[in-house]
Amino acid sequence: MARNVKKKSNNKKPLIKLKNISKVYKLGKGVKVPALCNVSLEIKRGEILAIMGQSGSGKSTLMNLLGFLDRPSGGEYLLHGEDVSGLNDNRLAHLRNREIGFVFQSYNLLSRASAIENVELPLVYARGKDRRQKAVAMLTQLGLGQRLGHKPSELSGGQQQRVAIARALINNPSIILADEPTGNLDSKSGGEIMKILTGLNKKGITIILVTHEEDIAAYADRVIRFVDGKIISTKSNRRQRH
C-alpha cells in the first residue's frame, strides 16, 4: 500500500514522478481529443508547485490525474516511487481519501451539511474514529471555532474556503491540490488563504496550485506553464524560505 511506502521511502526521492503521461478524450465516433501529450514531471516532497496556463491548456486535466480523479491514457505515475497508473476505482478512492486534500475554487462543500460535518466527511469514508473531536480541533486551528455548526451558506467565502482546507487536512494527506483556491475571493481573504497554505507547506505538506494569477504563482517554489497539453516552461522562484 502506498501508505506504507510513504513511511519507508527515502525523502530525497521525488514524491510524484510522471513519465510521458498522456490523456486522450474520446468524443465518440472515433474522434479523439488529446488533452495531455507526453508530460513528464517530478514533484519534490515539501515543494510548492504552481501550474499555470490558459483554459483548455491541459492544466485541469493534469490536476485531475494528479488527484486520482481520472486515469491517464498512457505513461507512468509514480507516487512514493510506486506505480499507481493502473489502479482500480476502489484503490483510487483510497488514495484520494488518504493522500490528497482537494481545495477547489468554488469550495465544493456539501450545502446541507454543517462545517463540522463537511470536515468529518473524509473521516467517514476512512471509517475513522473520534471524527467529531478531530473535526472540531481542525476547524479551531483554522480559526473557525465559533462557526462549527454553520452551514456553508451562513459563512463568508474566505470562511468556506477555510472549511474546505480543514476538510482537505483532516486525513493528514501528503499533498494539497488547490485549484484556483483564491479565484472566488477578494484580495484580503485570498491573501489569508495563501498564508494558511504556505503555513501548511512549512509543516511539510506538498502543495500543488493551479492558477492563472501571477501573484498567486509567486508563492510557489516552481512554476510550470502549459500550452496545448505540453509543458512549455519551468521556472524556479528564488522565494525566501523561513
Next chain:
Amino acid sequence: MTFLWESIKIALRGLVSNKMRSLLTALGIIIGVGAVIAAVSIGEGAQVMVVEEFDKMGGPRLISLSRPWGMYKDGRWQRNRESEFLMMDDVEMIRNTCDHVETVIPQVSTWPRGSASYQGRETTANISGTIPEYAQVRKWQTVQGRFINQLDVNESLKVCVIGHKIYEDLFVDQEAVGKELRHNGLRYTIIGVMSEMGSGMKYMTDGFDYSMFVPYTTVFNYNRVDRRLDSIICQSTDFKDSELAIEEIKAALVLVHGSADYFEVSSPAEAMKGIEKVTLIVKLMLGGIASIALMVGGIGIMNIMLVSVTERTREIGIRKAVGARRRDILGQFLIEAVTLSISGGFLGILFGVGLGKLIGVAISKGWDQIDNWPSVVSPESVIVATVFAAVVGIIFGVYPAMKAAKLDPVEALRYE
C-alpha cells in the same frame, strides 16, 4: 455499523428537508400498505368475532346432531318424510359407545314456540328442554338462582330458568326466582335467571336470551308426548378429536337407526375450517392488490431517486473526491430509497390501522346484525408490510443508486 447509522441519519434528514416531496413520493406505498393493513385487520376481526361466537356456544369441541327438515332427493328439495327421529336411545347409545365424546345433551323444544307471561306482561320465550350439563357446555352461568339439576329432571318438575331478555321484559329489575310464569297454558316456577349472552353477531346467539330452560322430562310429559328430541349436543374430549368423535357418533346412529344418513352431524370445527379458507382467499386477493399498489409506489420511488441523483450529481462528485468508493455511494442512495419506502410503510400502517377501526365502526353502526366488529392488527401483518416496503425500496432503489455510484468524479464535480 456506525456508517450505516450515519447514512440513515443523512437519508432521514433529506426526507425531512423535502417533506412535501417525500410524502407525495411515498403516497403509493402509504396507500398500498394502508389498504392491506386495513383489509387484513377487518378480515382478522371477522375471524376473531366468529371464533368468539362459537366459543360462547360451547367452543370448537361442540358437535350437534339434528334431523333435517328437508332433504335433497330425486333432484329436488323435499320434506323429510323418513320416520326416524332422534330419541333418548340415541343419547344413551352415544354415551355408552363413543370414547371421544365427553358430554351428551338432549334438547327438545315445544310447538308452537309460544310466549311467556307474568302478571299481564308478555314476551317471546322458546322452551328448551335439557339436562343440568347444558349450562357447563355452553359456559353459561345464572345471575339469579340456579340452573336445573338432576332432581328436577328425575321428577319432571315444572321449573324453568329464564334467559336474560325474558327476565328484562317480564320483571325489569325485580326478583324473579320463586315467581310463577305461564307458557302455553302451563305454569312453571322460576328457579334461575341466565346471564346475558349478548352477541357480536346477533343472528347466531340472539335467540339464546329468549330461551327458557326446563327439564327435558317435563317437556316430554306435558308437551311432547312423542318423546322426540330436536337435537343432541355432544362435546368431544378434545378439539383435535372432533373428527374421530363424529365418526363414533355416526357409528352409534347406525346401531340405533340402521343408518346415519337420516341425520345431520355438524361441528364448528368444520365451519371454522371453511371460514379459514375464505379468509385465506381474501388475504391472497388483497395481497395481489397490494403488490400492484406497492409496484406503483416503487416506481414513484425510483422516479424521485433518479431525480435526486441528477440533482445531487455535484454532491456525489464531492463525496468521491474526498474518498467515497462506489459502494459507499451505492449504499447511501439505497439506504435513502429504503428509508423513504419504510417511512411510507410506517405511515401506511398507521393509516391502515385507523382505516380498519373506522370500517369496523361503520359496519357495526350500519348493520344491525352486528354490535361490534373488531379490527385486529396482528404483529405479523405489520412485519410483513414493513418487509414488503423495504423490499420495494431495495428493488426500485438499486437502479438509481447504481447510476449514482457509477458517476465519473471529474464529470460530477463539473456538473452545475
